Each structure stands twice: as structure tokens, then as C-alpha cells.
Amino acid sequence: MSTVDKCPIGEIGENFDPLNPHTALEYYTRARAEQPVFYNPRLNVWVVTKYDDINEIERLVGTQKYTAKGALNLVKPPCPEALDVVMNAGIKVDNTIVDEDPPEHTVKRKVLREYLGEDVVNRFEPQIRDLVNRKLDGLVKRGDCDLVGDYVFEVPAWVIFQLMAVPSEDMERIREYAKGNGKFGFGIPTDEEQVEDAKGIAQYWEYAKAHVDKLVDNPGDDIMSHYIRRLKEEDASLFDIQDAYTVMLQLLFAGHETTTNTSGNAFRHLLENRDQWEMLCEDPSRIPHAIDEVLRYATPVPHWRRTTTEDVVIQGVKIPAGETVMIALHSANHDEDVFDDPSKLDISRKNARHHLAFGKGRHRCIGEALARLELKVILEELVRRLPHVQLVEGQPWIYGENISHRGVEHCLVTWDPSQNPIPADRP
16 A cells, blocks of 8 residues: 555644654644544554554454554664664564564563562662662752753663663663664664664674573573573473563663653653642652653653554544554543543542553553652652752753653752751751
8 A cells, every 4th residue: 555545644644743742742632633543654654542542452452453563663774784783783683572462472471570570579679769869869969960860860770780680880881782772763863873873782782692691501580580491481482592682682771761761751740840749749658649640641652553463443544454553652641531631730630540651451561560669769769858859940851852762861950958858968
């Protein structure tokens, strides 16, 4: 089917730019009212914007009508030089966990969930709280900082690296490797940017391979050792060393990227809505509920992709088999039919937890419990020690240039250290 045959496009489909976080909600609002399913020629995807439609897609994916395969396809195919870098590095990212269907997905997910369930990850709370407070110890007397770069950036990375048995001395190196991963996979970089990002991902891949090979020979009490050991016990036919390399790569990236993005979004929007911030400071028990509202309001994974396995009809629009469907999770989380006054941040919202930020069904985020724990500790300690932080006025809000990972890169704040509530934190 040619692009000209793919209807409806219309003004919404033609002008929609999912890379621009500053205009996306405006388009979502119009689309939900005027054209809730449309074709976007720039990305060659069918965009679905309504909550109930997206919920239904996620319920059926992997069993009827839709497959998870293709979720990680590059938005922009690699240019020849970038492809050479990838091929020479031997990178072979097959379908695994994120873009795999049952029955393989079911077994692998079960194995990973054993290690990432709430009961297991909660044992890390003392270490996370200690790290968070050590970060704050170095900031509280300064009077200004970047809450993303200076405070929170290292925390999710440290936690996932601990879970993966990555030595602390390798942390900075791995973060550098991962820097271009989001834009390479989910953005539209220039050819020059793509080549540079490909070089970083090649190094990332080499590290993942070496680390997994080491764990195969000397397994420990870490998530990859658990995955390798338990997968062989559950179904040895599913174990493949390339799959293990890919899981390692994906977990390292996803384990810190989304939590860092959510933290930055929380800082920005809670402090912009000062009454909501002060409610948290007065009653920190509201923090878990506030996390859900922030996830709804500023969804850190605004779009994801599925592929049709047969012709489907959504909102009267026929989408042929084999087409890419982009589910606009951020739009679903602002659907007026589900959330009253969705453009308002309201940490008392009764149905905030109904958001789709973690996905839904069999592909719901397996790291949800860990992310919730990290975010809770990060916010609890900040409101306890620096409740009087203020946003720097007029600062630019910069986001990564990709369709699937969105969070502010910086959040500049100031405060008067002499007013710190804990005496030991004062100059």
C-alpha cells in the first residue's frame, strides 16, 4: 500500500510531530476529538490516541491482531556508514522480552519477574536511601543545583548496575556508551549523529557481551545470573547467548533512563504547581499517589509501537495487516473520557493509577516495582531536606529528541541554605 493510499492523513496526520514534546499534547487533544486514529507519513505509522483503543491493543498484543515484534525497529534506518559500524561490531539484537510474543515471552518474563518483584526489590531500599542522602549531603549547603544532573541522575543508574553486578568503576563508562542509544533507536538523527551513536552502542554491546560471558562462567546473585540459570531450568530450548546479551543491553538502558526521566518530570511539574509541591511537603504519605499522577501527566514513554497481524478497524479506520501502529500513551493519559480535567496536575486525583505509563497486560513494565521504590525515596528525601526549593525562572526545558523516552534533561533550582529545616544541613 502506498503512502497516498493510507487515509486518513489530514492536517493532523500531516503536521503531527511526535518528537516535539511542546506541541504533542495540542495535537493529541485535537486528534481525540476530530481524528482519533490517523496516519503519519513522516514516521509511516498509524497513530492511535484514545485510552480505550490503546488498552484494547495492549490486551490483544501477542495473541490476536497485534504482535510486539517491531517495537524496537529503528525509527530512521541506519545510513551505510552506521550500518557498517553495527555489522562490524557483530551486534545482533533479536526479539527478546520487549518485542517478543508468547510463549517465549511468557517464560522469559516470568523468570525476570522473580527477581524484579516488589518483595525482592524492597530489600534495596536502605541502600537507595543512603545513596540519595549522600547525594543531598553534597548539595544542601550550596543553595543551587540541577536536580537532574546533580541529584538524581546517578541514583537509578547505580541501582540497576548493582542489580546487574556491574562494578561501580564501570558506571561512568557504561553511561557514556548508552548516551546515544535513545536517539539512535527512537529518534531521527543526522547521518553524522547516527554514526557516532552507533560507535557508542558498539562499545555498549561489547561490554554487555563480556559481562554476560563472565557471569556464564562465574554466576553470582545478580539479575543476569538469575536469568541465565532459571531460563535453562524453565525451558533450556529458549536459552541463547545472543538473547542474554540483548537482555543485558536492554536492562542497563531501560533501568535508568525511564526512572531518571520520570524524576526530572516530577521535579519540574510539582514545582511549577507549587500548591501540589506544598501538599507533599506537608504530607509525604501522598508521594506514592503523586508519582502516579506525574506518570499520567508527563508520561516518560509517550509512544510505543505494535504491528498488526491482520486487518483491524479502530474508530472506523481500517488498518491493514503488517502495518505499524503507534500507541500514544501520553495521549491516552490525557483522555477526557477517562480523566477529568486532564491538563491539570492533581496529586489527589482518585483514578491517577489508571494511567498507562507502565503499559498494560502481558507487556506491562517488569521494572515497575523498582521504579516506584526509587521515585518514592528520591521525593521523600527531597521534601524532607529541601522543601523550600524554587525553580529558576525562565530556564529552557530540554528533552531528548526521540519518540519513546521523554524527560527534562535539567531542572535548575535555588534555595536559601540558612532556611534548611535540618540544623545540620545549614551552613
